[in-house]
């Protein structure tokens with residue numbers, strides 16, 4: 447489930463009329479996703495995606511996200527493009543919520559990740575980093591290293607219900623990361639949530655990225671580390687070095703990394719694991735048991751964190 451806001455036929459038809467995409471023929475809520483309400487709408491001109499922004503997305507950030515998608519698509523990155531209405535506006539209001547209509551991306555996200563997917567992702571991520579370089583707007587990462595302690599403090603009381611000693615271990619991890627975090631590495635626009643469910647494929651070719659609502663200005667290596675964590679660990683927690691090698695080597699064919707980025711990768715990967723462990727832990731302890739959206743398992747990321755804590759150099763990720 448991720449349709450928090452219901453729309454009526456009439457108000458949706460009126461909303462759609464403002465865009466030059468023909469009349470509304472049908473619409474259906476999309477079950478996947480947890481942040482916003484998404485509908486697939488069929489008009490005389492084909493399928494589109496309607497997004498109603500729910501409370502977890504800061505309204506003040508919406509111009510950044512929408513302009514970024516437009517900027518990237520102009521630079522041949524395949525991503526949802528916001529449509530403009532008859533007044534040239536992408537953002538409107540529907541059922542009391544900010545709303546926008548996007549182009550529909552074909553393809554499916556991979557349910558079973560193969561090494562070839564990781565290679566494709568590496569290239570697509572590097573292309574995104576390069577295409578974002580001249581994007582003029584800035585958005586700080588509001589889930590960056592200095593925000594993690596606050597998140598942990600909000601779940602500390604219940605962390606040990608998930609695993610005894612978890613709160614203490616996470617606190618020690620933050621003591622390690624905070625003073626060492628490599629803020630001086632190359633920075634730019636990063637996706638910051640390029641998990642498999644946000645990357646579409648047609649066959650074995652990447653056909654685009656969606657869900658840019660964590661996109662921000664931060665170090666590129668952090669984006670790579672997020673991807674390595676989300677794509678290169680097997681369900682049993684084992685690290686798949688073949689997948690990581692392909693991810694990293696295809697990335698560097700488009701945008702090479704500096705020696706500093708390579709050296710910092712194990713630490714950045716620990717940070718990336720900690721970030722998702724903490725947001726998942728927060729959701730785990732704060733989501734009512736009868737909620738429709740099931741929180742994701744924080745302990746999956748504890749295993750990933752432990753792996754990176756044992757890594758001595760980036761060579762262990764398959765980098766030559």
Ligand SMILES: Nc1ncnc2c1ncn2[C@@H]1O[C@H](COP(=O)(O)OP(=O)(O)OP(=O)(O)O)[C@@H](O)[C@H]1O
Pocket residue numbers: 448476478479480481482483484495525526548549550551552643644656657659
């Ligand atoms: N432009 C698009 N083209 C095709 N399908 C899309 C598009 N945008 C979204 N979808 C579909 O809607 C689903 C939910 O979208 P999305 O992941 O953006 O939701 P969300 O609630 O904003 O994010 P999150 O994944 O962070 O919960 C996707 O899995 C995909 O099936």
Ligand SMILES: N[C@@H](CCO)C(=O)O
Pocket residue numbers: 639641722725726742
């Ligand atoms: N991709 C995130 C959730 C949505 O941002 C996770 O798996 O924890």
